[in-house]
Amino acid sequence: MILKMKLSRLVFILVILVMPSLSFGNDNANALFLKANAYYTKGQYKEVLGAYRQIVDEGYQSAPLYFNLGNAFYKTGDIPSALLYYEKAHKLAPGDDDINFNIRFVNSRTTDKVGQNPEFFLYSWWKTFMLNFSIGTLSAMSIVFIFLASAMLILYFFATSVSLKKASFYTSLLLSFLFALTFFIASEQTAYFEGHRQAIVFTSSVSVKNSPANSSNALFVIHDGTKVNILETNNGWLKIALPYGNEGWIKAADAKEI
Amino acid sequence: MSLRHYILSFLLILSGRLFAQDVKFTASASQTQVGTGEQFEITFSLNGNGQYFSPPNLNNFQVVGGPNVSTSMESVNGNTTISNAYSYELVAVKEGDYTIAPASIVVNGRKISSNSIKIKVVKGRPVQQSNRGQNGPDNSITEAKPGNLAKSLFLRTVLDKDNVYQGQQLTLTYRLYTRVGIVQSQLDKLPDLTGFWNEEIKTQQQQVAWHTEVYKGVKYNVADVKQIILFPEHSGSIKIDPFEMSFIVRVAQQSGDVFDQLFGGSFQDLKYSAKSLPVTIHVKPLPETGKPDSFSGAVGNFTIASSVDKTELKANEALNYKVKISGSGNIKLLKNLNTNFPPDFEKYDPKVTDSVTESESGVAGTRFYNYLLIPRHEGNFTIEPFKFSYFNPSTGRYISLATKPFPIKVNKGTAESNVTAFSDAGKQDVKLLDKDIRFIKTGDPDLHRQGSEFYGSAGYYVLLLVGPLLCLLAFNYRNWQQKNNSDIVKVKSRRAGKVAAKHLASAQKELIAGNKNEFYEAIFRGLYGYLSDKLNIAYADLNRDKISAALKAKSLNEGLITRLLDTLDLCEMARYAPVRHISEQQVFDKSKGIINDIENET
Numbered sequence: 001m002i003l004k005m006k007l008s009r010l011v012f013i014l015v016i017l018v019m020p021s022l023s024f025g026n027d028n029a030n031a032l033f034l035k036a037n038a039y040y041t042k043g044q045y046k047e048v049l050g051a052y053r054q055i056v057d058e059g060y061q062s063a064p065l066y067f068n069l070g071n072a073f074y075k076t077g078d079i080p081s082a083l084l085y086y087e088k089a090h091k092l093a094p095g096d097d098d099i100n101f102n103i104r105f106v107n108s109r110t111t112d113k114v115g116q117n118p119e120f121f122l123y124s125w126w127k128t129f130m131l132n133f134s135i136g137t138l139s140a141m142s143i144v145f146i147f148l149a150s151a152m153l154i155l156y157f158f159a160t161s162v163s164l165k166k167a168s169f170y171t172s173l174l175l176s177f178l179f180a181l182t183f184f185i186a187s188e189q190t191a192y193f194e195g196h197r198q199a200i201v202f203t204s205s206v207s208v209k210n211s212p213a214n215s216s217n218a219l220f221v222i223h224d225g226t227k228v229n230i231l232e233t234n235n236g237w238l239k240i241a242l243p244y245g246n247e248g249w250i251k252a253a254d255a256k257e258i
Numbered sequence: 259m260s261l262r263h264y265i266l267s268f269l270l271i272l273s274g275r276l277f278a279q280d281v282k283f284t285a286s287a288s289q290t291q292v293g294t295g296e297q298f299e300i301t302f303s304l305n306g307n308g309q310y311f312s313p314p315n316l317n318n319f320q321v322v323g324g325p326n327v328s329t330s331m332e333s334v335n336g337n338t339t340i341s342n343a344y345s346y347e348l349v350a351v352k353e354g355d356y357t358i359a360p361a362s363i364v365v366n367g368r369k370i371s372s373n374s375i376k377i378k379v380v381k382g383r384p385v386q387q388s389n390r391g392q393n394g395p396d397n398s399i400t401e402a403k404p405g406n407l408a409k410s411l412f413l414r415t416v417l418d419k420d421n422v423y424q425g426q427q428l429t430l431t432y433r434l435y436t437r438v439g440i441v442q443s444q445l446d447k448l449p450d451l452t453g454f455w456n457e458e459i460k461t462q463q464q465q466v467a468w469h470t471e472v473y474k475g476v477k478y479n480v481a482d483v484k485q486i487i488l489f490p491e492h493s494g495s496i497k498i499d500p501f502e503m504s505f506i507v508r509v510a511q512q513s514g515d516v517f518d519q520l521f522g523g524s525f526q527d528l529k530y531s532a533k534s535l536p537v538t539i540h541v542k543p544l545p546e547t548g549k550p551d552s553f554s555g556a557v558g559n560f561t562i563a564s565s566v567d568k569t570e571l572k573a574n575e576a577l578n579y580k581v582k583i584s585g586s587g588n589i590k591l592l593k594n595l596n597t598n599f600p601p602d603f604e605k606y607d608p609k610v611t612d613s614v615t616e617s618e619s620g621v622a623g624t625r626f627y628n629y630l631l632i633p634r635h636e637g638n639f640t641i642e643p644f645k646f647s648y649f650n651p652s653t654g655r656y657i658s659l660a661t662k663p664f665p666i667k668v669n670k671g672t673a674e675s676n677v678t679a680f681s682d683a684g685k686q687d688v689k690l691l692d693k694d695i696r697f698i699k700t701g702d703p704d705l706h707r708q709g710s711e712f713y714g715s716a717g718y719y720v721l722l723l724v725g726p727l728l729c730l731l732a733f734n735y736r737n738w739q740q741k742n743n744s745d746i747v748k749v750k751s752r753r754a755g756k757v758a759a760k761h762l763a764s765a766q767k768e769l770i771a772g773n774k775n776e777f778y779e780a781i782f783r784g785l786y787g788y789l790s791d792k793l794n795i796a797y798a799d800l801n802r803d804k805i806s807a808a809l810k811a812k813s814l815n816e817g818l819i820t821r822l823l824d825t826l827d828l829c830e831m832a833r834y835a836p837v838r839h840i841s842e843q844q845v846f847d848k849s850k851g852i853i854n855d856i857e858n859e860t
Contacts, residue, residue, distance in 0.1 A: 033703040040698050061708045064699035071698050098696045105695055111634070139713035143721045150725030154732040183722075186713055205602045205635040221601045223635060 029055050033065065040068065045075040063093035063134065067102070074106055079225045080256075082106050084200045087227065087258040091193050094131030110225030130185050130192065138186035142179050149175035197230040199238065199255040206255075208248030212237035219248045230257065281306040281365045285358065285372040292350045293380050297322060302361045302372050303343040311344055314359035314374075323347030350379040409476075410437035413483075413503055413534035418618075421540045424493045425557030425588050426651040427620045429459075430486045432501050432534070435471070435478040441527055442506040445483065449499035453492060455591060459485040459616045487621050489557075489588045493543035497536055504531040544649050550658045552596060556648035558587010558620075564644055564661035573636050573671030577603075579629040581644060581661070586622035589614055595627055598642035600666075604632040633668040640665050760784070762850055769842050775833060777842055781849050782829035785822070788853055802826065814856065822852050 036051035052069040066089035073082035086103045093099060119127075133141070152172030159165040207218035212234050222228070228240035231247065238255060241247045281304065288299040302311070313325060324346035331340045344361070355378050360371040416431040430451075434443075471480040483503070490496060509526050544557070560583055567578040581595060590612065599605050606629070614623030633639065640663050647658040712718055765780035790797040793808040802823060809819045825848055828837065832845075 029705050030703060033705065037698060037700050055705065059708050060705040062704040062706060064701065064703050065705060068698040071695055074695055098699065102695045135711065135713045139718055143718070143725075146722055146725040150729045153729045157729075157732050157736040190713065205637050207601070218601065223602075 029058060029060050033068075036072075037068065040072065040075075043075075045072050048072040049076060061088075061092065063089045063096060063099065065089075066092065067096070067099050070102065070106075074102075079106060079109055080200050080202045083110070083225055083227065084256055084258060087198065087200065091258065092136075093134040094189065095133055107225070107227075111223035112226045127192075130188055133185070135186055135189055138182050138189065142182040142186060145175050145179035145182060149179055197257060199228055199230050199240070199257045201226045201228060201250070201255045203254040206250050208240065208246075208250055210248055212239075212249040216249075220246060222250075227258075228255065281308075281370060283308070283361070283363055283365070283370045283372045285361060285375050287358070287375045287377060290376060291378045291380060294350050294353055297347055297349050298377075299345055299347055300358060300375060301343050301345040302363075303341060304363055304365070305339065305341045306365055307340055308342060308363035308365040308370075310362075310364040310369075312362050313344070313346070314361050316346065316348060316358065318351070318356045319348040320351050321346055322349050350377070353379050353381050355379075407438065407507065407509075407528070407530050408532075411435070411440075411505065411507060411530060411532060413501065413532045415498060415501065415534045415537045417537060417539065420537065421542070422490060423542050423557060423649065423651045423654075424490050424544050425555055425591070425649065426490070427558065427587060428488050428490075428539070429618055429620065430456075430488050430498070431618075432483040432485075434466075434481045434483050434503065435473060436481075436507075437476070437478055439508040440505050441508050444504050446502040446504055446531070448484070448501050451486070451488065451498065453496040454488040454490055455588070456489070457487045457590065457616050457621055459487060459618065485618060487616055488539075489591060490539065490541040493541045496539045496541055498539065500534045500536050502531065502533045504529065506530075545654070545656075548656050550645075550647040550656055552645040552658065553647045553649070553656060554593055554596065556587060556589075556592055556646070557651055558585055558589065558648060559650055559652070560585030560587060560589070560646070560648050560659070562644070562646045562659050562661060564664075566641065566664045566666070569664060570667040570669070571633070572669045573633055575632070575671065577631040577633065577666065579631055579641060579664075581608075581627040581629070582624060583627075583646065584624035585648075586620050587648065589621060589623060589625050592625060595644060595646065597629065597644050599629075599631060600633070600639040600641065602633065602635050602637075603639070604634055606630040606632075633666065636668045636670045638665065638667055759853075762846065762853070765846060765849075769846055774836070774842060778829045778832040778845070781845060782826065782833070785826060785829070785849055785853070788856075789822075792856065809856075818852065818855050821848070822856070825849050825852060 032051050032055050036048050036055075039045075039047040039051065049069070049072045052065060052072055055065060056069065066085045070082045070085035070089060073079075073085060083103065083106055086099055086106065089096070089099045090103060149172050152168045152175060156165055156168040156172060159168055201222055201224050204224045206222050208220050208222060209216040210219050222242070226242075228238075228242060228250075231239040231241055233239070233252065234249075236252050237249045238252050239247065239249055240255070283302065283304045285300060285302050287301075292298045302313075311325075325344045326346075328343045328345070329340065330343075331338065333339070355376065358375040358377060360374050362369055362371045364370075412435050414433045414435065416433050418429040418431075420428075422428050432448075466481040466483065468479050468481050470477055472478075473480075483501075507528050507530050509528055562584075563582045565580045565582075567580075571577055579597075579599075581597075583589065583592065594608065597605075608627040608629045611626040611628065612623065614621055614625065643660040643663045645658060645660045647656055649656050762781070762784050765777055765784055768777040768780050786797060786800055789795070789805055789808075790800050793800075793805070793812075795804060795808060805826075806819055806823060809822070825845065828840070828845060831837065837845075
């Protein structure tokens with residue numbers, strides 16, 4: 001009995017230790033966020049931009065913040081910046097429908113029509129599934145699952161009746177599987193975003209060269225707002241690829257990485 | 259002078275005229291001093307009727323017109339005067355002094371001659387041996403001998419050059435040579451001219467232009483039926499098929515009939531078909547050496563120029579870029595130019611304007627390409643120099659030309675036109691255009707510091723480890739517990755202390771309550787129960803000897819055993835007789851001490 005009491009106390013201490021990293025920013029930034037939202041409702045988009053950016057400059061980030069900032073940029077006519085922040089928001093909350101809708105919508109306003117590479121349907125299903133939850137949700141879920149699985153396992157250890165033992169064992173197995181799944185998805189998602197470095201083109205017309213030098217031949221032209229995949233960087237140049245496989249080099253200054 | 263004098267003079271003149279009623283045949287020239295190549299007229303005039311006019315030999319001059327016969331008749335006071343004039347249009351050919359011999363005519367059966375004329379020819383403009391500008395065959399040539407029509411009427415296909423480069427222009431002339439009068443002519447067959455791109459030279463005149471030409475020593479009336487400029491399309495020897503014409507010719511017939519001779523002899527109309535000889539053109543391929551990349555088949559001699567109508571404009575405004583190519587050669591065959599506009603400029607097909615003339619010397623003129631460009635995005639662009647190259651057949655070399663580049667500054671255009679600018683037909687944004695982005699998120703902003711993501715942080719992993727660690731601890735605890743519980747003796751012995759404590763606890767209750775009997779019984783039962791568990795001997799079997807033996811076997815110290823047995827005896831005794839020498843509290847403490855001691859020792 002005493003041992004169990006001690007354990008639960010340990011868990012409590014751990015939670016207390018971990019909690020600060022989960023804290024929801026300070027009240028000042030939250031107040032600023034609410035103020036900006038009020039401006040947005042009134043249509044004062046310049047003020048909105050200023051307020052949101054101030055929050056960002058203070059080092060805060062969150063999907064709603066980036067989403068709202070993207071909206072404000074869109075309302076002021078800055079399509080590339082809007083897309084940049086939508087994509088940042090998408091990275092934090094890949095399953096958010098509002099963000100995905102606005103990305104699609106604003107993309108229809110950009111110059112280049114960049115088609116989507118056809119993907120194997122299993123891969124696109126997996127991608128949708130994988131990106132359905134944000135990384136925060138996934139990590140919280142994985143912790144909950146492993147706690148529950150452990151609890152069930154402990155119950156199994158100490159249960160006296162056979163049926164209870166059985167039930168707790170299989171429940172624990174299921175929860176362990178769920179934990180493994182969430183943990184795997186979280187790591188896959190992180191790897192996906194780390195492996196898919198993307199950038200939004202900001203210069204209104206960029207000639208994509210076939211080598212990282214000014215004098216080289218232009219292969220094709222892309223315009224502001226186009227999302228490109230970054231393959232590598234080299235001395236102030238980015239090697240980019242479009243979904244259909246066109247590759248080339250642009251100057252790093254012409255695009256901003258998401 | 260009085261009126262009488264006038265009348266008299268008039269009458270005198272009239273009588274003079276009457277005396278001069280003699281026939282006079284005079285020759286006169288419009289000018290006696292002419293320059294070479296200058297046209298002049300000689301007239302033989304006769305005041306009366308004459309016949310058998312025979313002109314002098316006019317070999318020293320070129321006859322371009324005549325004889326034109328004019329007859330005038332006037333009747334004054336019943337007196338009829340007839341005058342005839344025969345005139346020739348002549349062109350002086352060579353410098354020098356010439357005398358035109360007298361002409362003769364028969365009047366009233368008497369042959370009379372005119373005077374001769376001296377003509378001085380000075381140096382004038384050079385004379386074209388074959389004179390054009392005269393519409394009609396020279397009648398003097400029609401004195402061909404009949405029966406030999408093939409020599410006096412034939413067709414030729416004439417080329418200005420027969421050894422050319424591919425694409426080099428050459429002039430083809432279908433030429434008619436005749437020394438007989440042609441009443442009617444008809445083109446039967448023209449060759450198809452396969453292997454050439456051709457351009458017919460159109461003349462302003464409706465009629466065929468005649469001129470004279472000396473061919474193989476014989477003078478002919480010559481007409482160019484058709485002139486075509488050819489551009490060979492491939493190399494090799496290309497044969498041009500003959501062209502055919504059919505004619506109705508009028509041939510003079512020798513006749514002894516005086517009347518026939520009086521009316522210029524008799525004629526016969528003949529049908530005649532003529533055919534030219536085929537000709538072959540040797541077309542050389544364009545040399546491969548030194549062929550520039552920008553070469554697209556232009557052969558000739560060209561110059562280029564380009565211009566833009568503005569160098570600074572807003573996005574989505576139109577810009578005109580004009581290229582002018584002028585020169586001679588296959589200018590009409592030029593394809594669209596390989597212009598090099600910035601890729602972001604929307605380019606429309608150029609409007610091509612030609613001002614090209616075809617003449618015997620070839621096709622020459624100017625072609626304008628007018629490009630309409632619409633920059634769709636702001637920025638600084640450069641219209642790269644337009645490169646044009648052609649092959650010059652006279653030097654046999656390729657020549658490359660380039661226009662100058664134009665910097666174009668494009669400013670930001672109006673926003674709304676930007677939207678419609680490039681919207682792809684395939685995109686389905688039309689439906690979405692009147693919609694808007696979704697509203698901002700107003701809920702919990704969930705703000706957190708950058709780099710403080712929970713996933714991957716130390717806290718996350720610590721929390722992840724907590725569950726398994728708890729499991730491990732629980733597992734170990736359970737195992738330890740199981741291990742302890744598996745040995746029943748050990749368990750019982752472990753539980754003995756607790757049982758004793760329980761029994762002693764009830765004894766303590768009785769002690770406080772003051773029930774002496776029950777107190778001692780509780781103590782006794784507690785000790786017995788404890789020992790039963792401890793020594794693993796059934797409660798019923800337990801007696802003093804067995805206890806002492808078992809405890810001895812456990813090698814418990816003698817004093818402790820004695821104390822235990824004493825206490826047991828005391829308890830037994832106290833149940834039947836009051837105990838005086840020891841208080842209940844002491845018994846309680848003693849038994850507690852014994853149990854503790856046994857627990858400690860075993």
